Amino acid sequence: MGTPAIEIVDVAKTFGDQTGATEALRGVSLSVDAGEFVSIIGPSGCGKSTLLRIVGDLVPPDSGVARVNGKSPRQARLDRDYGIVFQTPVLYDWRTVLENVQLPLELAGRSRQEREARPRALLRLVDLEAFARHFPWQLSGGMQQRVSIARALALEPSILLMDEPFGALDEMTRDRLNLELLRVWQESGATALFVTHSIAEAVFLSSRVVVMSPRPGTIDRVVDIDLPRPRTDRMRADPQFFDLVTTVREALRGDPAVAGGDDPGRSP
Amino acid sequence: MRLVRAYGPAALVLVAVIAVWEAVVFIFSIEFYLLPAPHVIVRSLRENYPVLIEAARYTFAEAIIGYFAGCGGGILAAMVASRSPQFADLVLPYAVASASVPIVALAPLAIVWFGVAQGSKIAIVTLMTFFPTFISTLRGLLSAPPAALELMRSYAATDRQIFLKLTLPHSLPMMFTALRACTTLAMIGAVVSEFFGGPVKSLGVYIKSTASLFQTRQAWSAILVTCALGLLFYFAVALAERLALPGRAQRAEI
Numbered sequence: 001m002g003t004p005a006i007e008i009v010d011v012a013k014t015f016g017d018q019t020g021a022t023e024a025l026r027g028v029s030l031s032v033d034a035g036e037f038v039s040i041i042g043p044s045g046c047g048k049s050t051l052l053r054i055v056g057d058l059v060p061p062d063s064g065v066a067r068v069n070g071k072s073p074r075q076a077r078l079d080r081d082y083g084i085v086f087q088t089p090v091l092y093d094w095r096t097v098l099e100n101v102q103l104p105l106e107l108a109g110r111s112r113q114e115r116e117a118r119p120r121a122l123l124r125l126v127d128l129e130a131f132a133r134h135f136p137w138q139l140s141g142g143m144q145q146r147v148s149i150a151r152a153l154a155l156e157p158s159i160l161l162m163d164e165p166f167g168a169l170d171e172m173t174r175d176r177l178n179l180e181l182l183r184v185w186q187e188s189g190a191t192a193l194f195v196t197h198s199i200a201e202a203v204f205l206s207s208r209v210v211v212m213s214p215r216p217g218t219i220d221r222v223v224d225i226d227l228p229r230p231r232t233d234r235m236r237a238d239p240q241f242f243d244l245v246t247t248v249r250e251a252l253r254g255d256p257a258v259a260g261g262d263d264p265g266r267s268p
Numbered sequence: 269m270r271l272v273r274a275y276g277p278a279a280l281v282l283v284a285v286i287a288v289w290e291a292v293v294f295i296f297s298i299e300f301y302l303l304p305a306p307h308v309i310v311r312s313l314r315e316n317y318p319v320l321i322e323a324a325r326y327t328f329a330e331a332i333i334g335y336f337a338g339c340g341g342g343i344l345a346a347m348v349a350s351r352s353p354q355f356a357d358l359v360l361p362y363a364v365a366s367a368s369v370p371i372v373a374l375a376p377l378a379i380v381w382f383g384v385a386q387g388s389k390i391a392i393v394t395l396m397t398f399f400p401t402f403i404s405t406l407r408g409l410l411s412a413p414p415a416a417l418e419l420m421r422s423y424a425a426t427d428r429q430i431f432l433k434l435t436l437p438h439s440l441p442m443m444f445t446a447l448r449a450c451t452t453l454a455m456i457g458a459v460v461s462e463f464f465g466g467p468v469k470s471l472g473v474y475i476k477s478t479a480s481l482f483q484t485r486q487a488w489s490a491i492l493v494t495c496a497l498g499l500l501f502y503f504a505v506a507l508a509e510r511l512a513l514p515g516r517a518q519r520a521e522i
Binding site for chain 1: 413415416418419420421422423424425429433434437438440513
């Protein structure tokens, strides 16, 4: 693979409104190889979501270049190279679970046969086959987010963009979904860009963790996570895991917005 | 059994109200021209039903035709307006203002413009149902959540796909709220504009003329027919909503 799957060079973005301008990103560069799982972590307002949205062509950068599979983000979006998982599940509540997963295939004009078979396989993958005919509001938050992951994989995207998908879930559900996500991601072979504010989650999932700081949003440090794959729940108790968590925490300089809450050392 | 539990209490209330009404009229010996007892109204209903059916058919046709014209026009106009949010912002305040104007007040003028027959009533009903439908549908079409739109964008959906698979289905509950409310407005529009003139065999004229002759029981029987038609109309639309929105209707009560 000559070209990286995602390449960001010197990207800047400022949001302006009546109350003044917020510099969301300044001079951000990042390169992600095909098949990598890269997490972006940082306190609220560090521009991590904005960075993800620039890659996904949901907002344009003010300056700098982003390239995805050697193409502009816009072209990559039109080629449907992306699967996106948002902070909220964004399921259409007039569609059943199965129909929600079918949506991308309908939009891409895929054959009826594919529209039937693939969503069922994906629901099996996220272990929700029994809920195919349910409506989203009949499901728990964690189940809804699994549906949205299945939907993101519907077109077999080469790039998986995830914006704090498990941020609203309790820690036990989140741990379980982390494992499930890794399994699903490995099966898909996609390149994953994952935004989170949980240190443990970032370390557990990723091959690299990108640490950002706010105002203006910049990349402070990139931490390589050399834990072996496949990752298992037991690794969460591994000394190497703690060391990496500490490294990331120190890179965040003990910012109060992220230091609390998700310390893996405190769980029994 | 479920039907009994759902509608049983309401049916009991109806029976109780009729019983109390009957009793009050009997105990206080109220003259029938002031307040006829229920059994008198029912008898009048039986005696006059050929006239009442003809009148009901005439008035209900006005309500239905006006309803479809007004609601249909409101939905189409909302679809056009939603294509340009700037245009929508421009017309929405006027539409809201129009919805709070008592359009029935135009009924005498409508007779001048469209004649004393059904045309003037249909025009009033059309006008009365147009604006609420327009406003609710437009709000529904413009209120798709930004994240849901972004999802469409991330899949490079065409405008047509976004409309058919997101904004339109998202707007349906709000549209149906208006369509249900407009059934009542359509009946009011038709009957009240008939008060200003129309053929004898229409519900509005029948109620007005019998009441002014103190033929209260006939007036009441026509009012009863009007109420029944209004309820039938409302529940027909509510049923259509249930069929159009499977799943969602289970959540929201009528």
